[in-house]
Amino acid sequence: MSRRLRTLAAAIGIAALAWLLFATLERALALAQRFMSLPEGLRWLIGGLLAVVVVAGAGSAVWLLRPRKRRAPVTAPDRASLESRLAALRDSDTGVEELRNELDELDRRRASASLYLAVFGEISTGKSTLIAALVPGSAPVSDVRGGTTRQVTHYEGHTPAGEHWTVADVPGSAEAGGDDRERVAREEALRAHAVLYVCAGDLTRTQATELHWLGDFGKPLVLVVNKADQWTDEEREHLVARLRERSEGIPDAIVLVSAGGEERFTRVLADGSREEVRRTRRTDLGQLPDALRRLIAPGAVALEGQRENAVLASLHERTSEKEVAWRAAEAERIVRRYARRAIVGAMAAVAPGTDLVIQGALAAGLVRALAGLYGVRVTDVEIEGLLRQARLTLRTGTSVVLAVAGNALKAFPGLGTLGGGVLHAFAYALIFDSLGRALAASLAERQALDQTDAGARMRDLLADAGSSRLRQLAELTGEALRDR
Numbered sequence: 001m002s003r004r005l006r007t008l009a010a011a012i013g014i015a016a017l018a019w020l021l022f023a024t025l026e027r028a029l030a031l032a033q034r035f036m037s038l039p040e041g042l043r044w045l046i047g048g049l050l051a052v053v054v055v056a057g058a059g060s061a062v063w064l065l066r067p068r069k070r071r072a073p074v075t076a077p078d079r080a081s082l083e084s085r086l087a088a089l090r091d092s093d094t095g096v097e098e099l100r101n102e103l104d105e106l107d108r109r110r111a112s113a114s115l116y117l118a119v120f121g122e123i124s125t126g127k128s129t130l131i132a133a134l135v136p137g138s139a140p141v142s143d144v145r146g147g148t149t150r151q152v153t154h155y156e157g158h159t160p161a162g163e164h165w166t167v168a169d170v171p172g173s174a175e176a177g178g179d180d181r182e183r184v185a186r187e188e189a190l191r192a193h194a195v196l197y198v199c200a201g202d203l204t205r206t207q208a209t210e211l212h213w214l215g216d217f218g219k220p221l222v223l224v225v226n227k228a229d230q231w232t233d234e235e236r237e238h239l240v241a242r243l244r245e246r247s248e249g250i251p252d253a254i255v256l257v258s259a260g261g262e263e264r265f266t267r268v269l270a271d272g273s274r275e276e277v278r279r280t281r282r283t284d285l286g287q288l289p290d291a292l293r294r295l296i297a298p299g300a301v302a303l304e305g306q307r308e309n310a311v312l313a314s315l316h317e318r319t320s321e322k323e324v325a326w327r328a329a330e331a332e333r334i335v336r337r338y339a340r341r342a343i344v345g346a347m348a349a350v351a352p353g354t355d356l357v358i359q360g361a362l363a364a365g366l367v368r369a370l371a372g373l374y375g376v377r378v379t380d381v382e383i384e385g386l387l388r389q390a391r392l393t394l395r396t397g398t399s400v401v402l403a404v405a406g407n408a409l410k411a412f413p414g415l416g417t418l419g420g421g422v423l424h425a426f427a428y429a430l431i432f433d434s435l436g437r438a439l440a441a442s443l444a445e446r447q448a449l450d451q452t453d454a455g456a457r458m459r460d461l462l463a464d465a466g467s468s469r470l471r472q473l474a475e476l477t478g479e480a481l482r483d484r
Helices: 003-036 040-065 079-091 097-112 127-134 179-191 205-216 233-247 288-295 299-346 356-373 380-409 420-446 451-463 467-483
Strands: 115-121 153-158 164-169 194-199 221-225 253-256 262-268 274-280
Touching: 003 040, 079 097, 079 299, 097 179, 097 299, 115 127, 115 179, 115 205, 115 299, 127 164, 127 194, 179 299, 194 205, 205 221, 205 233, 221 233, 221 288, 233 253, 253 288, 299 356, 299 420, 299 467, 356 380, 356 420, 380 451, 420 451, 420 467
Parallel strands: 115 164, 115 194, 194 221, 221 253
Antiparallel strands: 153 164, 262 274
8 A cells, every 4th residue: 555545544544533532522412411401319310320330340340350360279189098099999900000100200309309390382382492592511311210201301400590400301282193292291291390381472272271281280380482583572562461361370470582493494596496494593592591590499399399289189180080990890890790690580580670679689789889889878768769769660661671672682593582581681681781870870970879860861771772782781691591
């Protein structure tokens, strides 16, 4: 656009703004004149309402624009209870040695009294180059953890204050197919006393999520924006303001750096030909040394409490995941065991559903076993109430249970021709399997014996028996009858 056109557009814009302001002022004066012509009592009423609206609006604006407090870090359980849970899982052979090793590493780093700094962030943000600038001339040290962190490289050097530290270069996140490497990187970040989170511009959604994750664990951290030499001063100011807004007070500091390293690009020459250029970028750490000095000023001993809380909180989450998986597998074994017993006991039954009371002892045992697995205390009254609801469900759906059982057995030559006893045995397998699965799912979700919820889940399972589930129950029926 030419200078004359830009001047004309600016003049039109200023004229439109002046007209808008004049129209707004004129409208305000007209409203004020009409307001003053109202009766005094009505003026006081409208004025009071307007004052309430203005105060409420101002209060809302202050609340929305207030500086956000840093969220309190997640609270870790005490170590004794965590070790007790790990011991219980070890007895169940669920492979918890990795978690035990994490506790050993926690103790080893505490005993070393060395300060650990992790450089964390997405791939291609210049983490390794930044470490080379922070710990110049250092070589990677051996990994004392015996291969569990092969993708983490440690460098020993000295802090900006001259104290000894170990800097960890961790795998970059957000890499396609790099879930295992990302897990290793996160674990190392939690083991460190402090973290440098490196990005190369405004935060992506994934980066913001990672930053908040570190904040949830209370990690002391500096947000480092690398490759700052590619922006103007005005762009840098805008970027820092944007990062402060998006990071919500989680970083202890936000600094812009140029870590150096080497860049490659293609240059087009005057004759139209192209050449590949390799150029060394200038290193400028800016305010990072000062920010690091403030971050780790308390020292390794003073920061140990935060580090231990983060590690134990992470172990608590990982232990809970293993406990959930173990309980689900154990619940499956319990349900299968009681379904097999029900098959054997059903050979003496006349019809499924209406005579569930004949197998009442088995059903009560199933309920007690599952409740004990999930740590839920149940009374005989609660068990009887659940079984009463189960009998009601089966009375109204006995024909459905028999139809499902009969159709399923047709797919298994030899079973379907053995008569009504096999049909009833398979129906009981379906009944106990549905009751057990429904109860296990309800206990896992609600941590209490909810008769209504378990009954509803049981009805759904009886009405929607998948082909793979029916096949497994038919095979179980065949095995139980052959053994019998």
